[in-house]
Amino acid sequence: MNVASRVELAASWKVMHHNSRSVAGGTMQTAEKETLQSLINRMVGGNQHMLSLTSTLDAIWVLYDRVLNVSPANIDDPDRDRFYLSKGHAPMPYYAVLADKGFIDPDELNTWAQLGSPLGLHPDRVLVPGVEISSGSLGQGLPLGVGTVIGLRADGRRARVVVMMGDGEFDEGSNHEAIAIAGRLGLDQLTAIVIDNSSASLGWPGGIARRFETENWRATTVDGRDHDELYRALTQESDGRPQAVVAEIRDSTGGMA
Numbered sequence: 416m417n418v419a420s421r422v423e424l425a426a427s428w429k430v431m432h433h434n435s436r437s438v439a440g441g442t443m444q445t446a447e448k449e450t451l452q453s454l455i456n457r458m459v460g461g462n463q464h465m466l467s468l469t470s471t472l473d474a475i476w477v478l479y480d481r482v483l484n485v486s487p488a489n490i491d492d493p494d495r496d497r498f499y500l501s502k503g504h505a506p507m508p509y510y511a512v513l514a515d516k517g518f519i520d521p522d523e524l525n526t527w528a529q530l531g532s533p534l535g536l537h538p539d540r541v542l543v544p545g546v547e548i549s550s551g552s553l554g555q556g557l558p559l560g561v562g563t564v565i566g567l568r569a570d571g572r573r574a575r576v577v578v579m580m581g582d583g584e585f586d587e588g589s590n591h592e593a594i595a596i597a598g599r600l601g602l603d604q605l606t607a608i609v610i611d612n613s614s615a616s617l618g619w620p621g622g623i624a625r626r627f628e629t630e631n632w633r634a635t636t637v638d639g640r641d642h643d644e645l646y647r648a649l650t651q652e653s654d655g656r657p658q659a660v661v662a663e664i665r666d667s668t669g670g671m672a
Contacts, residue, residue: 454524455468457521457525458524458534470664475512475579482496485498487545493572499560501548501556503556506534518544519544553583554586555589558592561593563576574604578607579610581609581612582610582611585626598631606659607627611661611664622636623636624659633657634658635660636660637660
């Protein structure tokens with residue numbers, strides 16, 4: 416990571432965690448912030464997609480630290496929860512959290528984007544322990560999540576599938592088909608986290624949440640950097656419908672980042 420990127424990341428961290436909260440109501444521990452930042456700093460070179468890095472880290476951290484039933488100990492358990500990073504161009508925070516939680520060796524972060532490294536510019540489920548899908552082509556994660564939940568339901572399993580996508584992915588028709596199918600089938604084991612950093616080309620009347628609600632999803636809009644809001648939205652009791660959490664990302668002036 417070059418000097419300019421490090422300065423940008425440091426500034427983003429101040430913004431990201433100014434209002435972040437833990438489940439107990441306090442801010443994320445300074446030691447944890449420093450650990451995650453040091454892990455990310457190990458990844459140098461390549462196309463770093465800084466906005467994707469800073470807009471997804473909080474939600475990924477809350478998921479792996481407080482919400483998902485998945486760990487290195489149950490990585491092959493068919494009843495584990497699954498996380499699908501459809502926003503595949505944002506692997507840096509994902510790799511950092513996987514390293515922090517023991518899925519991968521932190522030293523592997525030093526090889527990121529290098530020839531022969533398992534840690535590519537897009538995550539590879541064959542090469543990286545804990546990665547559930549190989550992603551990169553936008554609009555694929557939610558359809559895969561729908562299929563996985565249908566399969567889990569057929570097997571009588573109640574494991575949860577959480578898909579993280581960017582708002583720009585809704586320019587892909589495959590997502591609209593997946594939203595419709597999931598709503599019609601009442602796939603309540605499916606959660607979509609939409610990182611809304613105002614990057615979509617088209618947009619929707621009434622906003623992103625409304626797009627889900629019209630197809631029988633429960634939708635909640637939260638501050639994408641507030642850990643309390645993320646946690647509460649992601650741990651709501653099921654009402655028999657799939658769930659969408661729209662995580663809005665704003666900069667320090669209050670505008671969309």
